[in-house]
Amino acid sequence: MMDKKDLEYFKQLILKKREELIKQIEALKQNAIGEGRDDTVPEQSGYTYHMADIGTDAMEREKSFYLASREGNLLWHLDQALLRIEKGEYGICVQCGKPISRARLEAVPHARLCIECKSKEEQGR
């Protein structure tokens, strides 16, 4: 089990990651808004009409949104990890209930699964 000092250490680690992530998401949002600003062609008519013309632009924008959602996903996981710290469930695998190794938490502070359950989950996919 983790003592308070360890929990505080990981809490700070997660909070720092979270802060950086929020900055990244903000930057990505700015990008997406910036690119869409001069686009007066409605999305749908562009889709059926000038496919070639808007191709690159739309792809770039899609990429930004994709990244934004990926980052958004990670943000959710970081928040969940903070919740688990509050509840005293941090560092315990949600699947098998065994402690997650410290090395793994250092690498992935928001990890919910121990390495064994994680690799099982990946195989099941």
Ligand SMILES: [Zn+2]
């Ligand atoms: Zn496990």
